[in-house]
Amino acid sequence: MTDQAHRVVLAARPQGEATLDDLRHEAFDPPAPGDGEVALRTIWLSLDPYMRGRMDDAKSYAKPVSLGEVMTGQTVGEVTASNHPDFAPGDIATGMTGWTSHAVMPGDELRKLDPSRAPVQAALGVLGMPGLTAWVGVNDILEAQSGQTLLISAATGAVGTVAGQVAKAKGCRVVGVAGGPEKCDFATSELGYDACIDHHAHADGRAMAEAIAKVAPDGVDGYFENVGGKTLAGAIQNMNDFGRIAICGMVAWYGGQNLDQGPMGPVLWRNMLTRKLTARGFIIFDHWHRFPDFLDEVAPMVADGRVSYRESVTEGLEYAPKAFLDMLKGGNFGKTLVRVGADP
Amino acid sequence: MTDQAHRVVLAARPQGEATLDDLRHEAFDPPAPGDGEVALRTIWLSLDPYMRGRMDDAKSYAKPVSLGEVMTGQTVGEVTASNHPDFAPGDIATGMTGWTSHAVMPGDELRKLDPSRAPVQAALGVLGMPGLTAWVGVNDILEAQSGQTLLISAATGAVGTVAGQVAKAKGCRVVGVAGGPEKCDFATSELGYDACIDHHAHADGRAMAEAIAKVAPDGVDGYFENVGGKTLAGAIQNMNDFGRIAICGMVAWYGGQNLDQGPMGPVLWRNMLTRKLTARGFIIFDHWHRFPDFLDEVAPMVADGRVSYRESVTEGLEYAPKAFLDMLKGGNFGKTLVRVGADP
Structure with a gap:
């Protein structure tokens, strides 16, 4: 973790179509994890259409992202430090850490992944x-x-x-x-x-x-x-x-x-x-209680190839804004991912 | 039944807003009832907004009225002749006989009313x-x-x-x-x-x-x-x-x-x-199976005054077209009825 941490924040509320000027890539210093918290370095960031709605200051199903705040998003990362009993350094976990290379999160808001079950980024797409x-x-x-x-x-x-x-x-x-x-x-x-x-x-x-x-x-x-x-x-x-x-x-x-x-x-x-x-x-978000039933049915279909999928991968968090805007215009093909950091 | 029978038919398909020219009041000779059929003279005709849709030749939930065909509608009438075992002259019945002073219908498509339970025209409104x-x-x-x-x-x-x-x-x-x-x-x-x-x-x-x-x-x-x-x-x-x-x-x-x-x-x-x-x-029409449950609950509420209602009555079938057009513009107040014939 000697690399400078970096992230993408909301710079301005879009006037109609979102543009690159509405998002800003910046360096920052992540805090140390407190009680019950876990530090992660991001491997994969998921880009999803719902994020566009969070950029607006309109009544919606979730609170908008504030100006200057890190863009919301789900990631898969490697645990680098942990004050939570369920997580240890080297574990792979997923959570809503946002468009960021490093994050500190309550362990209770993370889910540990089993890398032997499926490629870990599947937790952002077909199994997420x-x-x-x-x-x-x-x-x-x-x-x-x-x-x-x-x-x-x-x-x-x-x-x-x-x-x-x-x-x-x-x-x-x-x-x-x-x-x-x-x-x-x-x-x-x-x-x-x-x-x-x-x-x-x-x-x-x-x-x-x-x-x-x-x-x-x-x-x-x-x-x-x-x-x-x-x-x-x-x-x-x-x-x-x-x-x-x-x-x-x-x-x-x-x-x-x-x-x-x-x-x-x-x-x-x-x-x-x-x-x-x-x-x-x-x-x-109103249907998370269905997640176990979903995994029971679909994970075996992914494992044996009955469900196939495709990924559009952009390399580097700094290119996430462009990849996101392209996706909104239909430029993606399958699940849109950003490779933020190396595999463990 | 020495009176000349008369009815209102669709004269033209409305171009946008319906007008009096789209409906025609005319005399006709009703047929004699065949096997299983019942002849009625109409007492009350119900006017309802859904009828406007039947005047158009567009895909809808029911077949449009054909040009020259009697306008569709529910009535309450007195049985004048019957070839159906459930009906006898003098009975009061309701059915989809249309905007007409006299009609012949299969008895199986009529429902007998009990005039002691509620005013018979309630079968077209609050209890219909x-x-x-x-x-x-x-x-x-x-x-x-x-x-x-x-x-x-x-x-x-x-x-x-x-x-x-x-x-x-x-x-x-x-x-x-x-x-x-x-x-x-x-x-x-x-x-x-x-x-x-x-x-x-x-x-x-x-x-x-x-x-x-x-x-x-x-x-x-x-x-x-x-x-x-x-x-x-x-x-x-x-x-x-x-x-x-x-x-x-x-x-x-x-x-x-x-x-x-x-x-x-x-x-x-x-x-x-x-x-x-x-x-x-x-x-x-997809929910008629709920009719008995509805009557069980609402008929007593009407009888004891917990459910009150109001009627807008127009006298004479020849004035039904104008009453109908007024209703579409909000000119009615409560249930819109046409008095077509005298009480028995």
């Missing part, structure tokens, strides 16, 4: 929050049943990757939406999607509706919503009666962009009524 | 479809619990009247939204609403949001949606985490009106996510 989000969305929110047709937007993202494969394993027909032919090819050839629609090839909600109707001729029973925008506009026109929508994210609309591309409120509401739909917003 | 809609919305869709705050739009309409009183009886705090001081006064003084907001006094969604916040300082747990528009825009900003929305109607938007007054799709969706709301559209 995005995987749990996907699994809860498919099982508890969409209540997906064998034989149903599911539509999953951001199909090759960290959440969509797991949602699609979990739904296939349940016996659903699964249609994805992703940006570009490369992602769509990956969705069908690697992830097992029955079909994947390239939203770059469809200009608006009407075109998306036609594209969805073609590959889901019997309609959509469950829509896993990650994007909003024209994909939602197309999806709502294809929902079957009594269909369900799991509202997990709306990356197309983050930062106040593309607000004219989505369906109008009245169109949404009319379809909710006439098709007798149930839409439910969910935030994974 | 609107009452059931209100009861199902409060109990099965909003899952209202004692101590919660409910917001009910169209608070003094046929549905809102019952919804408010059923929710009060469950121990909810109930806030209504209605058009004009007379309706609001009726809501609080007669129906027991804890507060009622006059939407005429609030120009837009922002003003509605402030008005709702004032009378529901602890937020809204359940919103009974009958109107859309600025009321929805205000409601969504006051929903508590994990709140529920029962989407029953959106009369402010029928006929493609006021589309600019409602919340944008992105605003709706963002609040659905960040507040973790559940919104569910429902159509009462």
Whole structure:
């Protein structure tokens, strides 16, 4: 730990689309761990769309990041010092330490990882929050049943990757939406999607509706919503009666962009009524109690290859802001990670 | 039955707002009842907002009325001839006979009424479809619990009247939204609403949001949606985490009106996510199996005055089109009825 510690803090609240000027990379001196606390050096940082919401000072499901405060985020790191009985130097642990090379955290807020079980960074993706989000969305929110047709937007993202494969394993027909032919090819050839629609090839909600109707001729029973925008506009026109929508994210609309591309409120509401739909917003922090059940089911599927996944890795914490902004524009492919430090 | 039979048919599909030219009053010769059929003369016709949707040729939860076909609607009538064992001349029955002075229907599609239990026209309102809609919305869709705050739009309409009183009886705090001081006064003084907001006094969604916040300082747990528009825009900003929305109607938007007054799709969706709301559209035809439970609970409340109600009666089937159009603009007060024929 002779390296200078460094981190990324919120420099300014974005005005609309977030820019590099809104985030600042800076050196800092980490404190020594107090009673019950653990010091870590970060190996992996997870980048996730929800972080964009924390940059705004608006009412949301979590407190915004303050100006000058380290950006929120989950990491995997190596314990370097510990005043907590469950942790010893050399242990690998995960927690919400933020965009930082070094952190001190209460041990009670960390979870120890078993490096022999899966690559440790899987705890940030397929076996972590995005995987749990996907699994809860498919099982508890969409209540997906064998034989149903599911539509999953951001199909090759960290959440969509797991949602699609979990739904296939349940016996659903699964249609994805992703940006570009490369992602769509990956969705069908690697992830097992029955079909994947390239939203770059469809200009608006009407075109998306036609594209969805073609590959889901019997309609959509469950829509896993990650994007909003024209994909939602197309999806709502294809929902079957009594269909369900799991509202997990709306990356197309983050930062106040593309607000004219989505369906109008009245169109949404009319379809909710006439098709007798149930839409439910969910935030994974309310569903952590499902984590053991999720791991029991999905960890073996990862181990034996039934669930595959892909990572987009950026080397160096100083490049995290650019990687994050790229991800918001769809530049990522699979789980977005930043390699912050070396393996032990 | 020497009178000439007459009816109201759909003359043209409305272009936006419906007009008197879209409906035609005409004479006709009713057929004789066949095997298992019953002939009736209509006493009461119910006018309901859902009828506006049937005038359009759009995908909805029910087949549109064809051009030249009698307008759909529920009536109460007197049996004049019967080839069905359950009905005899002089019986009073209700069914979907439409906007017509005389009808022939399969007896299996009629329900006999007991005139000693309640005024027979209650079968069209407080003890009929609107009452059931209100009861199902409060109990099965909003899952209202004692101590919660409910917001009910169209608070003094046929549905809102019952919804408010059923929710009060469950121990909810109930806030209504209605058009004009007379309706609001009726809501609080007669129906027991804890507060009622006059939407005429609030120009837009922002003003509605402030008005709702004032009378529901602890937020809204359940919103009974009958109107859309600025009321929805205000409601969504006051929903508590994990709140529920029962989407029953959106009369402010029928006929493609006021589309600019409602919340944008992105605003709706963002609040659905960040507040973790559940919104569910429902159509009462899917919930008829709840009718016996509803009657068991609400009929005694009507009999002993715990549930009161009000009727807007128009005399003469030929005036039904005007009464219907007035209702869509909020001109009604309570349950809208047309007196088509004399009591037996």
